[in-house]
Amino acid sequence: xxxxxxxxxxxxxxxxxxxxxxxxxxxxxxxxxxxxxxxxxxxxxxxxxxxxxxxxxxxxxxxxxxxxxxxxxxxxxxxxxxxxxxxxxxxxxxxxxxxxxxxxxxxxxxxxxxxxxxxxxxxxxxxxxxxxxxxxxxxxxxxxxxxxxxxxxxxxxxxxxxxxxxxxxxxxxxxxxxxxxxxxxxxxxxxxxxxxxxxxxxxxxxxxxxxxxxxxxxxxxxxxxxxxxxxxxxxxxxxxxxxxxxxxxxxxxxxx
Numbered sequence: 001x002x003x004x005x006x007x008x009x010x011x012x013x014x015x016x017x018x019x020x021x022x023x024x025x026x027x028x029x030x031x032x033x034x035x036x037x038x039x040x041x042x043x044x045x046x047x048x049x050x051x052x053x054x055x056x057x058x059x060x061x062x063x064x065x066x067x068x069x070x071x072x073x074x075x076x077x078x079x080x081x082x083x084x085x086x087x088x089x090x091x092x093x094x095x096x097x098x099x100x101x102x103x104x105x106x107x108x109x110x111x112x113x114x115x116x117x118x119x120x121x122x123x124x125x126x127x128x129x130x131x132x133x134x135x136x137x138x139x140x141x142x143x144x145x146x147x148x149x150x151x152x153x154x155x156x157x158x159x160x161x162x163x164x165x166x167x168x169x170x171x172x173x174x175x176x177x178x179x180x181x182x183x184x185x186x187x188x189x190x191x192x193x194x195x196x197x198x199x200x201x202x203x204x205x206x207x208x209x210x211x212x213x214x215x216x217x218x219x220x221x222x223x224x225x226x227x228x229x230x231x232x233x234x235x236x237x238x239x240x241x242x243x244x245x246x247x248x249x250x251x252x253x254x255x256x
Contacts, residue, residue, distance in 0.1 A: 042156055043156040044155050052159060053158045053225045065207065068204055069208075071204045072211065080205070082126040085125050085127060086124065086126050087125075090182065091180075093115070093179075094176050095111050099111050099140065104246055106246070106249070114130040114137060117135065141172050143173065144172070147168065148244060154167035157170065165232075
């Protein structure tokens with residue numbers, strides 16, 4: 001899911017506010033345990049982050065969650081899977097660029113073949129035919145590329161509209177958005193409508209897939225904000241390790 005052009009100024013403004021706003025008080029050196037916890041948490045902008053968490057949570061409760069629930073209620077699973085497959089296929093060019101910059105030829109080959117097969121035999125990506133013939137899907141982003149290049153994560157950020165992030169992840173998001181070829185196709189041919197529809201469907205698709213998980217965290221966690229922060233970091237690290245450990249050096253046997 002990529003943000004349309006009109007949202008980019010708002011996202012950049014939110015990032016600027018998050019980086020310039022109130023900071024958590026750093027414990028003194030005389031309290032080594034508190035100082036160690038502060039450093040491990042790596043959330044110096046926690047007051048601002050919690051504010052944006054509350055803002056996002058309110059928007060989610062009154063807008064995004066009901067829309068996602070309606071989306072699940074109206075559309076049966078096969079249709080929702082088709083939408084998800086279609087959106088994933090549209091993201092293939094950016095994913096391919098990420099695979100290449102990460103130095104992962106086999107993953108890049110899989111992405112290329114998935115795009116070619118699903119765009120044709122899969123009816124513009126509605127059906128994941130490539131998976132059935134030996135080209136499994138995967139996910140990545142330029143934030144992972146930066147991590148593999150040795151760029152540090154930086155402090156935790158909770159950004160308006162985007163949610164959990166970091167300076168590295170936000171930079172990766174911006175690069176992926178700028179690299180999306182659909183943002184450069186002339187809009188006079190209905191592409192503006194396509195991009196907005198893609199953004200809206202992508203938001204609903206993503207939110208609908210985490211309806212139960214998010215509600216479970218909110219219902220059981222003593223501090224949902226801290227739990228989401230921890231889960232985000234665990235998921236990010238897992239994604240990075242998965243790409244780093246994929247050392248297949250050969251491209252797929254396309255001729256088969």
